[in-house]
Amino acid sequence: xxxxxxxxxxxxxxxxxxLGTPRVRPLPAVDARPALRVPGPRSPRNAxxxxxxxxxxxxxxxxxxxxxxxxxxxxxxxxxxxxxLYLNGFKNETTLFMTSSRGSHRGFHxxxxxxxxxxVTSIRIGGEELRPRATxxxxxxxxxxxxxxxxxxxxxxxxxxxxxxxxxxxxVARTGYQGAxxxxxxxxxxxxxxxxxxxxxTWECPPFHVNSEFFADFGVYDVALTVPDTHxxxxxGVLVEAIDLPDATRTLRYHAEDVHDFAWMIDPHVExxxxxxxxxxxxxxxxxVHRARQRGxxxxxxxxxxxxxxxxxxxxxxxxxxxxxxxxxxxDAMAAGGMEYPTLVTTSGDNVLMRPGIRVxxxxxxxxxGHNWFQGILASNEFREAxxxxxxxxxxxxxxxxHLYGEDQxxxxxxxxxxxxxxxxxxxxxxxxxxxxxxxTTAAVFPDDAAYGDASYxxxxxxxxxxxxVIDHEQPRFVAAMRRYATDWAFRHPTGxxxxxxxxxxxxxxxxxxxxxxxxxxxxxxxxxxxxxxxANRAARGVFGEGSxxxxxxxxxxxxTAGYTCHVVIENRGTIPVPVWVEFVFDDGTRERQYWDHRxxxxxxxxxxxxxxPLAEVSIDPDGLVALADHRLDDHVRIDGDRHATxxxxxxxxxxxxxxxxxxxx
Amino acid sequence: MTxxxxxxxxxxxxxxxxxxxxxxxxxxxYLVQLVAAGIAGFAILSVLSNAFSDRMxxxxxxxxxxxxxxxxxxxxxxxxxxxxxxxxxAVVAWxxxxxxxxxxxxAVLTERPRGRLDTARCFGAGGASTFLVFARLxxxxxxxxxxALVALSMGLGYLAERxxxxxxxxxxxxxxxxxxxxxxxxxxxxxxxxxxARAELTLRRxxxxxxxxxxxxxxxxxxxxxxxxxxxxxxxxxxxxVLVWLLYLLLAKDRAMLGTSGALALxxxxxxxxxxxxxxxxxxxxxxxxxxxxxxxxxxxxxxxESRDA
Numbered sequence: 001x002x003x004x005x006x007x008x009x010x011x012x013x014x015x016x017x018x019l020g021t022p023r024v025r026p027l028p029a030v031d032a033r034p035a036l037r038v039p040g041p042r043s044p045r046n047a048x049x050x051x052x053x054x055x056x057x058x059x060x061x062x063x064x065x066x067x068x069x070x071x072x073x074x075x076x077x078x079x080x081x082x083x084x085l086y087l088n089g090f091k092n093e094t095t096l097f098m099t100s101s102r103g104s105h106r107g108f109h110x111x112x113x114x115x116x117x118x119x120v121t122s123i124r125i126g127g128e129e130l131r132p133r134a135t136x137x138x139x140x141x142x143x144x145x146x147x148x149x150x151x152x153x154x155x156x157x158x159x160x161x162x163x164x165x166x167x168x169x170x171x172v173a174r175t176g177y178q179g180a181x182x183x184x185x186x187x188x189x190x191x192x193x194x195x196x197x198x199x200x201x202t203w204e205c206p207p208f209h210v211n212s213e214f215f216a217d218f219g220v221y222d223v224a225l226t227v228p229d230t231h232x233x234x235x236x237g238v239l240v241e242a243i244d245l246p247d248a249t250r251t252l253r254y255h256a257e258d259v260h261d262f263a264w265m266i267d268p269h270v271e272x273x274x275x276x277x278x279x280x281x282x283x284x285x286x287x288x289v290h291r292a293r294q295r296g297x298x299x300x301x302x303x304x305x306x307x308x309x310x311x312x313x314x315x316x317x318x319x320x321x322x323x324x325x326x327x328x329x330x331x332d333a334m335a336a337g338g339m340e341y342p343t344l345v346t347t348s349g350d351n352v353l354m355r356p357g358i359r360v361x362x363x364x365x366x367x368x369x370g371h372n373w374f375q376g377i378l379a380s381n382e383f384r385e386a387x388x389x390x391x392x393x394x395x396x397x398x399x400x401x402x403h404l405y406g407e408d409q410x411x412x413x414x415x416x417x418x419x420x421x422x423x424x425x426x427x428x429x430x431x432x433x434x435x436x437x438x439x440x441t442t443a444a445v446f447p448d449d450a451a452y453g454d455a456s457y458x459x460x461x462x463x464x465x466x467x468x469x470v471i472d473h474e475q476p477r478f479v480a481a482m483r484r485y486a487t488d489w490a491f492r493h494p495t496g497x498x499x500x501x502x503x504x505x506x507x508x509x510x511x512x513x514x515x516x517x518x519x520x521x522x523x524x525x526x527x528x529x530x531x532x533x534x535x536a537n538r539a540a541r542g543v544f545g546e547g548s549x550x551x552x553x554x555x556x557x558x559x560x561t562a563g564y565t566c567h568v569v570i571e572n573r574g575t576i577p578v579p580v581w582v583e584f585v586f587d588d589g590t591r592e593r594q595y596w597d598h599r600x601x602x603x604x605x606x607x608x609x610x611x612x613x614p615l616a617e618v619s620i621d622p623d624g625l626v627a628l629a630d631h632r633l634d635d636h637v638r639i640d641g642d643r644h645a646t647x648x649x650x651x652x653x654x655x656x657x658x659x660x661x662x663x664x665x666x
Numbered sequence: 667m668t669x670x671x672x673x674x675x676x677x678x679x680x681x682x683x684x685x686x687x688x689x690x691x692x693x694x695x696y697l698v699q700l701v702a703a704g705i706a707g708f709a710i711l712s713v714l715s716n717a718f719s720d721r722m723x724x725x726x727x728x729x730x731x732x733x734x735x736x737x738x739x740x741x742x743x744x745x746x747x748x749x750x751x752x753x754x755x756a757v758v759a760w761x762x763x764x765x766x767x768x769x770x771x772x773a774v775l776t777e778r779p780r781g782r783l784d785t786a787r788c789f790g791a792g793g794a795s796t797f798l799v800f801a802r803l804x805x806x807x808x809x810x811x812x813x814a815l816v817a818l819s820m821g822l823g824y825l826a827e828r829x830x831x832x833x834x835x836x837x838x839x840x841x842x843x844x845x846x847x848x849x850x851x852x853x854x855x856x857x858x859x860x861x862x863a864r865a866e867l868t869l870r871r872x873x874x875x876x877x878x879x880x881x882x883x884x885x886x887x888x889x890x891x892x893x894x895x896x897x898x899x900x901x902x903x904x905x906x907x908v909l910v911w912l913l914y915l916l917l918a919k920d921r922a923m924l925g926t927s928g929a930l931a932l933x934x935x936x937x938x939x940x941x942x943x944x945x946x947x948x949x950x951x952x953x954x955x956x957x958x959x960x961x962x963x964x965x966x967x968x969x970x971x972e973s974r975d976a
Contacts, residue, residue, distance in 0.1 A: 294833055331831045352832040412732065419732045427736035617722060633723050633741045641719030645728040648929060649714055654707035655936045657753040661703060662943050664757055665764030666695060666771065 019291075022180065022230035022268030027250060031238035033322040035257040037282055042320055043218030043258040043491035046071040047191055054226040054249075055184075055266060060177040062166040066188055069159050069219075070152070075199035077151035081160065082205035083120075086186035088141040089208035090116035090169040090176075095140040097173070100444070101210035104172075114170020114177075120144060120189055122163040138207035144189065162189050171335045173210075174346070178333035180231075181270075183346060185263040185339065186214065193217050193493070195381065206383050211443040211452045213375075213382035213389075216260040218491055223262055224253040232272070234289045234325045235264035236344045258320065258491060259342035260379050265289060265327045273298050277309040280318045284309055290328035297350040297361055301326050304362035307404040308369040315399060315479060316373050316486040324372070326365055338364050340371030357414030359405060363421060366404075367397050377490045385496050386443045386452070387519070391460020392499075395468075398422045398461065399479070422465055422627050425458055431630045432459045433524020433574050439463070440496055440519045462627035463518045463576075466525070469625035470514070470579050471507060473595075481506040513577060513599045518628070523575030525628040527620040529637045530604065534566040534614040566615040570596065571604040576628060583622040588613035593622075615639055672957050677899045680956035681949025684775055688948070690782060691774055691789060695767055696944040700937065702763070706756035710749050717745040765804060769796035771948055772868035775955045792868065799867055802879035803860060810856035810883065818849035855890070858900050862886040865951070865958040874964055881964070889961060896957060903950040907943060914939045 036042070053064035072078050089097030092115065103110045123130045123146055134146045152158045166187045169176040175185045192205025193215055206212060224241075227233055229250045237256025244250045256262060270289050277284045286305045290298035305326050313319045325344040329336040337348025345368035349361030374396065375382060375389035382389055401410035401421045411421035419427075432454065437446050439455045446452035468478040485494070485502040494502075500515050517523055541553045570582060579597040586592075590613065596605045609615065620635040629635065685692055718724035718738075726734040739746055773792020779785045825845030832838045863882035870877050890896050917935055921928075 293837075297833060331833060350833050352829065352835060352838050416730060417732045423733045424736070427733045427740065619722065631741055632737055633721055636722040638720050638722060641715065642725075643711075643715050643719050645725040646711060646714040646719055649724075649728050650707050650711040651929065651933060653710050653749060653753060654703050655933075655940075657706055657756050658699065658703035658940055660753070660757045661699060661760040662940065662947070665760045666699070666767045666944070666947055 019180075019269045022228075024229050024248075025232060025268075027229075027242050027244055028232075028239060028252065030240055030242055031285075031323065033238060033285070035238050035255050035322065036320055037279065037284060037318075037322045038320065040258050040320075044071075044073055045219050045258065046073050047217035047260070048219040049188070049221045049223070049262065051188055051221070051223045051262070052226075053188075053223065055182075055228075057180065057182075057228050057231060057266070057268075060168040060182055062168070062184070062187060063164075064166065064188065065161065065163050067159060067161045068189075068191055069157060070191055071157045072152045072154055072194070074194045074201040075154050076201060077153050078194070079148055079151040080203075081146045081148060081158070082137065082192045082203050083144045083146065083162075083189040084186070084192065084205060084208070084214075085118045085120065085142050085144050085189055086208050086214075087116045087118040087166055087169070087175070090172065091141060095142065095208070096138070097140075097142070097208045097210055101173070110172045111170035114172075116167055116169025116176060118164055118166045118187070118189070120162055120164045122161075124161045125149070125158065140207055142208040143192075143205050164189060171329075171333045174336055174339040176336065178330065178336070181265075181267040181330050181333050181336075183263070183265050183327065183329065183333070183336035185336075185341060186261075188262070190216055190261075193381075195493070204381060204383070206444070209383075209444040211386070211446060211449065213386065213443070214261065215379070215381045215383055215493075218258050218260050218379065221256040221259060221262045222253065223256075223264075224251050225264065226251045227266055228268070230268045231266050232268065232270050232289070233264055233266050234272075234287070234327055234344060236262045236342050237321075238323055256321075256343065259376070261341050263341035263344055265329075265344075265346075267291075267330075269330075271295075273302050275302050275306050277306045277319075277324070279310060279313045284319055284321070285323045286326070287323065288326045288328055291330050294328055294331070294350050297354075298328055300356070300361050301328055301347050301365045304359075304365040304404070305369055308366045308400055311400045311403050312370055312373050312396065315396065316483050317377060317490050319372065320377065321372075324369065326369070338368060340368045340375065342372065342376045345369055345371065355414055357412065359401070359411055359413075359421075362405075363397065363401065363411065366400050367393060370397050370400065373486065378486060379491070379493050380495065381493065382443065384442050385440065386456040387439045387460040388494070388496055388499065390456045391439070391458075392464065394457050394461035395422075395464035396482075398465065422461060423624060426462060426627055429458045430454055431524065432462060432628060433522075433526055433630045435459060435524075436522055438519065438521050459524075459628070460519075463514075465627040466578055466625070467511070467514055467518075469627075473579070477507060517576040521575065524630050525572060525576045525578050525626060526574040526630045527570060527572055527580065527626070528631070528634045529568065529618050529620065530571045531567065531569040532615065532618050532637060532639055533568075534564045534639065536614075537563045537565055537610070563610060563612045564614040566609040566611065568607040568609075568615070568618055569604055570607070570618070570620055572598065573603075574628075574630065577601070578626050578628065580621050580626055581623065582607070583617075583619040584609065584615060585617040585619070586611055586613040587616045672895065672960050674895055674898050674902065677895070677953030677956050678902060678949075681951075681953045684952030685945045685949045687778075688774055688785065691771060691785060692945045692948050693941075694789075695771065695948070696941050698763075698767070699760070699940070699944065702756060702760055706752055709752045713745060713748045713752070717742060762801075762804075765800035766793040766797050768864060768951070769793040769800055769868060771951055772796070772865060772955060775948075775952045776869050776959075795871060796864075796868055799879050800864060803863055803867070803883065806863075806879050806883045807856065807860045810859055811853065814849050814852035814856055817852050818846075821845040821847075821849045854897075854900055854904075858890060858896060859883055859886045861951075861954055862889060862896065862958060865954045866961065866964075869955065869958050870963055877964055885964060893957065896954070899950070899953050899957070903946065906946050910939055910942050910946065 048069040050067040051064055053062050055062050089095050123134055130146060134144050137143050137145045168182055171178045175183055192203045194201040195204045196202050204215060221237060225233060226249050229248050233252055235254045236259060237254045239252055240255045241253035242250060269291055271292060273288045275286050277286050286309060288298045288302045305324060309319050309324050321343045323343055327346045329346055331350055334348050337346050339346045347365045347368055349364045354360050370393040371389060374393035380388040398421050408420050409418040411424045412419040435451050435455050437451050437455055439460050443452060471478040481503050484506045485499055488502055489498060500511055504511050539553060543552050545551055577598050579599060582594050582596055584592045594607060617638045621629060723734045724738060727738050770789035770793030774785055774789050777788050779788040825841055828841035863886040867877060867882050
């Protein structure tokens with residue numbers, strides 16, 4: 001009996017996390033499809049990487065050699081190459097990432113015994129060792145600048161070989177290990193991007209800040225990963241070679257084309273669920289990598305992922321790659337969740353409270369997959385213009401959610417509750433008009449995380465939805481204009497100015513009246529019914545006529561001319577002018593809608609009616625199209641109060657109160 | 667006098683007898699409770715009407731539109747706060763009034779008067795005579811409930827961590843029991859101690875007017891340790907409480923109850939539930955009185971008065 005008990009304890013101790021001992025996995029089959037669904041090249045491919053990396057699953061450390069082939073696409077010679085060393089952001093508490101994040105990201109904290117770093121030990125060009133020349137620039141060690149012996153002329157190419165060691169942090173800010181799981185992202189020295197007009201280019205390679213995501217040039221990635229044969233790997237691109245090695249490891253070689261990043265996940269305890277999405281009649285393999293206990297959520301992610309790949313392809317440009325991998329991190333590694341990389345995203349939202357119908361997990365998957373368009377294909381500068389990928393993507397996500405789950409219930413359809421994703425997000429967000437920074441603000445310059453998030457995500461999405469409502473008010477044109485922008489700027493680095501120029505050209509109208517106040521300045525939209533009143537018409541009283549014809553009307557009895565005169569003033573207390581429908585409902589049930597085309601600087605508009613019936617209700621934006629609007633409570637008012645709803649609410653609250661009284665007293 | 671050992675069945679039967687014998691008392695307590703809730707409701711109605719009767723978004727929120735409801739909760743925090751404080755105020759006030767009503771009910775169950783007038787007199791006198799000592803017992807109960815509060819705080823922390831990690835309902839059940847179970851158990855124990863202290867204070871009032879709240883509570887702790895049937899009885903009461911709730915859910919299920927007639931029907935059903943629960947509570951108290959009557963009375967201190975002549 002005692003022996004059995006001891007055996008049981010040993011087994012439990014050995015299995016610790018309940019996942020069991022990792023077992024040798026069969027050698028994975030190589031992908032039978034090319035990296036690109038339709039042969040390329042689709043991009044300039046000026047930053048190409050060949051990486052040979054070995055992962056130590058015990059120390060979570062990577063030893064690697066990388067060859068970068070970089071082409072100067074600019075009009076001036078380049079005398080230095082700056083490299084992002086993002087993992088050094090997790091090196092200690094003095095880095096810009098740590099000071100700007102105060103040690104936490106999205107609610108997940110850094111771990112005192114889990115620092116991350118990257119150490120570049122050698123840099124060679126043409127056999128010349130250049131590492132001693134390279135210096136860190138900026139406030140920390142996240143940017144390494146390499147002066148070149150020979151400048152790279154316009155249209156010339158340079159090949160740089162770097163040797164480095166990367167220590168993963170315990171998972172934080174999208175990257176790192178937790179137990180046997182590891183999400184390996186922003187792990188290799190990545191060259192900056194030349195931006196600016198031809199002949200006046202400068203390097204864009206800022207230090208790693210908590211609010212800055214990533215920006216890189218397109219290229220071809222050939223990455224060989226040597227990993228334990230017990231582990232499963234999911235990575236950007238397609239698996240083109242898999243070889244077992246004698247030391248219980250194997251080398252897996254991945255190939256990706258026309259991408260600007262490469263990320264991978266490794267875990268001995270995961271399984272893979274697959275399905276196929278159809279894009280332009282050709283298949284895209286969609287995979288969800290997950291642990292067994294998250295299988296139920298993996299099904300939801302897979303369904304959302306297939307729908308996202310197909311719907312984004314229809315709405316904007318067809319998905320160009322042949323695989324899409326969704327990593328569903330273990331629940332104790334959710335700091336790795338909710339991030340996008342080309343052809344591979346991480347999701348999150350797996351929680352018992354997220355019952356089927358509460359579509360938070362689905363939304364995360366759709367949002368991250370959406371980034372394969374808005375940043376993956378349209379590779380905007382996330383450091384300078386975070387809104388251009390986060391907010392535009394957020395707006396696009398709402399279209400996809402509606403398409404997949406239906407109007408009015410795209411976010412929630414559970415236990416009788418229903419809600420659409422953007423209105424729900426607005427109801428949960430702060431007032432957009434009070435964000436102290438403009439949307440078009442460099443990510444690192446926002447006063448705090450909340451301002452960055454509200455402006456880059458919610459306000460941008462709400463502003464685009466509002467603009468869409470204005471543009472589409474006669475016929476739907478906005479999505480087609482966005483499709484044109486996506487097509488024209490695919491596999492390039494569009495800016496906000498490029499987006500507006502593209503939309504104006506396609507729509508044939510000036511958008512400055514909206515873009516300036518909504519994106520370039522702080523402020524919002526705040527409609528209100530300022531005045532609403534009616535009076536019964538009757539003969540006017542007073543003294544009329546002159547001389548002998550002078551008479552005084554003192555009594556209105558019997559002189560009613562019937563009908564009512566109503567006067568309504570609506571106003572916009574915000575700073576962004578938005579044309580809006582106003583609905584007037586009269587006592588006899590008739591309704592009238594008027595459009596306040598308020599693109600000028602007018603702050604208010606008066607409406608007068610002469611009707612047989614008095615005005616009962618005034619509703620500004622009755623269809624809820626102006627997603628930017630704050631304080632919606634005073635947008636829909638009735639002239640005379642109606643207590644039906646307050647009675648019902650009171651009855652409900654009173655019964656709850658009474659029930660509580662019974663619990664605490666007699 | 668030798669009293670036979672009381673069993674759970676005896677306590678439950680005593681409850682049934684009391685409810686059938688003192689139906690008027692049950693109804694009176696329920697009506698006072700309804701009036702108290704109604705006063706709070708009137709205040710709530712006044713606040714909501716002033717704030718929202720001309721706001722159509724509020725109608726949509728009451729009709730079940732989630733976005734409108736969230737918008738109102740966010741944009742009208744003063745109104746939401748006012749309603750919350752009125753409701754909480756009513757609950758706290760009822761808790762204090764309950765000291766009086768419980769004293770009255772216990773007096774009736776102890777003295778078993780006959781006729782409405784005698785019952786009313788007994789109720790009033792009992793409530794008044796025990797109010798202050800019940801108030802002191804209320805202070806003692808704060809001390810008794812302190813371990814439950816500590817357990818609740820720790821349990822909620824534990825539960826929050828586990829909820830964050832749980833992906834299936836099965837993974838949640840264990841942490842729910844471990845997180846909330848100890849606090850619930852300690853709360854029930856403390857409440858039962860207070861209940862039995864109240865019963866003894868009422869029962870022994872005529873003979874032991876020096877019996878204080880603290881001493882009664884300490885005696886109740888010792889008694890409960892010896893008579894687990896009291897805890898079984900509490901369990902039976904809560905089972906009944908939950909069954910009534912389930913019955914209500916069953917009656918309300920898939921019935922929209924819209925419009926004025928629907929609202930009235932819903933009100934009637936809910937008030938019926940409240941009435942049944944009040945009856946349950948009175949029956950529960952009767953069972954406790956039945957058990958307390960078998961307890962040996964506390965020893966009396968007899969002062970020795972020496973004769974001056976001696």
